[in-house]
């Protein structure tokens with residue numbers, strides 16, 4: 001397979017701009033902005049967030065964009081993004097309780113992308129729907145449908161639902177995708193649709209298919225030339241299969257008499273291919289707003305490093321080694337070095353291979369020209385976007401070299417969903 005994929009030179013067809021990685025302000029600028037503040041702290045550079053918003057709208061080419069709140073986890077930022085452009089419509093929520101929280105705060109058009117299986121939660125969601133809010137719940141099994149229908153009946157409300165179609169592609173010896181939905185074949189979809197037809201208190205209005213192998217798999221990792229090329233070839237080969245599966249699924253749903261208002265697909269990493277599918281009505285984007293550093297490693301787009309955190313140096317154990325307090329905010333998923341936070345300023349700071357980012361202390365090497373003292377900050381980017389906010393109660397919003405505002409994260413509002 002390696003030899004075969006090597007023949008396709010897809011690099012030529014993939015435009016790639018310069019990688020920014022480090023925010024445009026210097027270490028001295030950032031240090032000045034946070035002078036006198038208590039570390040660790042987290043921040044969003046609003047100017048860079050604005051640039052990411054503009055880029056995301058441009059990449060999505062007029063498609064409505066559903067915001068994946070899992071990759072934000074701050075209601076103020078969600079509101080900010082919605083206000084910034086008319087293409088942002090609706091939220092993709094990551095839990096029933098989060099959807100209730102957001103709905104009560106005034107957000108509407110919420111697609112809960114993962115099955116809710118707690119009766120109390122479903123009941124509360126029903127109450128929000130009864131209040132006139134549009135909340136659509138995800139199913140991929142008859143069990144999900146039966147449970148939703150039972151609770152919806154108790155609450156005397158019809159619940160809008162969506163089916164989640166598995167978008168993975170199998171190659172000999174390789175499952176290229178993720179293990180989520182049980183709707184893997186047309187027969188699975190048909191039996192779920194027949195189940196929905198039998199129920200009075202649920203109404204199928206949407207279909208979601210997340211092509212994780214395109215959107216969530218990096219293909220431009222430094223030092224991984226061979227792997228990058230294999231992944232790009234696999235992606236290229238998968239894209240047509242994904243489009244065909246989604247089209248067939250939508251046709252089957254329509255032929256069975258359902259009206260679809262949502263055909264959702266994609267994520268930050270797949271916009272270019274998802275928008276080419278004519279059955280798609282909307283795309284989802286989350287990570288691209290903060291652009292956590294994992295998303296520097298894609299060949300088809302570049303966003304700005306808009307969010308980060310800073311920890312204070314509290315020790316200096318050796319000439320070129322400094323240690324800061326905190327920093328061990330490692331991202332979820334299969335463990336690999338890319339899941340570690342990335343030191344960005346002072347430029348040239350590097351984590352130690354043997355220690356990584358520690359539970360309470362993080363050492364790093366630095367040989368650059370800035371003089372570092374005890375109490376000085378070191379700035380990092382998280383590997384995954386929303387996980388940053390699970391570590392901090394608030395975000396400093398900075399613009400034009402100044403702190404513009406401080407806003408609570410979900411955690412700062414006392415919320416912890418997943």
Ligand SMILES: Cc1ncc(COP(=O)(O)O)c(C=O)c1O
Nearest residue numbers: 068071210267268284285286287
């Ligand atoms: C269902 C679904 N849609 C879309 C996304 C894409 O989100 P992001 O843009 O943050 O990568 C994800 C990410 O995991 C997802 O689970």
